[in-house]
Amino acid sequence: MSNLSFEEAINNLSDDDVKVRKEAIESLVGITDEEAIEPLIKATTDDNAQVRFKAAEILGSMGDVAVDKLIEEFTNAEGKDKRFLAFALKETEDEKVIPYFVEAVDDEDFGVRKVAVRALGELQADDELDTIAKCLEDEDWGVKLAAIQALGDLATDEAIQLIKDARKGEDDKDFKKSCNKAIKKAEKRQKAKASGETVVKVIPMSTIKEMEKTNMQKAIKEYERYVEAKMAKDAPYKRLCVLYRKENDYDNEVRVLETAIEVFADNDKKASYFKKRLAKLK
Structure with missing residues (x-):
């Protein structure tokens, strides 16, 4: 772990030594x-890819605090400098x-x-179906695949049909596999919605x-997705409690514990763990 103060870290972002x-x-x-x-926005154009990516990741995790400034910078940036701002x-x-x-999606940089098109899918921009579909004709292969993934995220009947049409028009086996995967994901999301489940994108616990x-x-943000979907x-829930305890965040730990008790109401063995932990807090 680094012992740098906030001021030292900000100053060192401009150091000539990439290790620093x-x-x-x-x-x-x-x-x-x-x-x-x-300073972090400036770091998204660093010569080192690791620094660029981490700067963009930190800015993204800041959410509301940084979004307006990011929009301003993104609008004025050009070429490769926009890539990590987009992320x-x-x-x-x-x-x-x-x-x-x-x-x-019409930017000169692939x-x-x-x-951009991947984001439209992740943000559930249902009204932008035509915009996403346009990217299926993009000259760049990566953009076309991103469009397929975005349509899979939307998971509407119209989006699924667009994927099927794109699959039919391509001979490439890898592209067809990507289409099949996107269709499977979309149909799974549709079934979840139909059964009244909350559809939340989660990543593996090990990750x-x-x-x-x-x-x-x-x-914490990724664990919270599991809690949101109950x-x-x-x-x-256990990992979140541990992390919130480290952060001395009493209110959020209690919230997670109460949610867990509700979710595992029919499982005494699992619920008892959270009940005991909550009792110690109160």
Whole structure:
């Protein structure tokens, strides 16, 4: 773990030594201070890919705090400088960025177009079906695949039909596999919605556990998706309680415990763990 202060980390982002810059960016993980926004935005154009990516990831995790400044910078940026700003905007998960991604699907840089169309799917921009479909004709293969994934995220009948039409028009086996995967995902989401389940995008627990080592705030965010969906897996609730305890966040720990008790009301063995922990807090 780095012992850099906030001021030292910000200053070191401009150091000539890439090792110093890497240490600086790692020490800023989980930061929400507005003073970090501009230095981090500058870091998204760093010569080192690791620094660029981590800067964008941190900005995205800041959410509302950084989104307006990110939009401003994204609108004025050009070429490759927009790529990691696009990623940061996508990671904010703020619906206000949708119009900017709609415009960005026509960007001259294929990397920006790819992130833009993928974001429209992840943000559930149902009204932008035609915009996403347009990307199926993009000259870049990666953008076309991103469009297929985005349509799978939307999971509407119209989106599924577009995927099927695209699959029919291509001979490439890998492309067809991607289409089949997207259709399967979309149909699964449709069934979940039809049964009244909350559809939430989650990533594997093992991935989040590893994430705890490098970005605790993002790990908390990913665990919270399990709680939001009230999934019947006790591990996410347990890990969240541990992380909120480390953060001295009493209110959120209590909220997670009460949610877990509700979810596992019919499972005495699992519920008892959360009841005992809650009793100790109160």
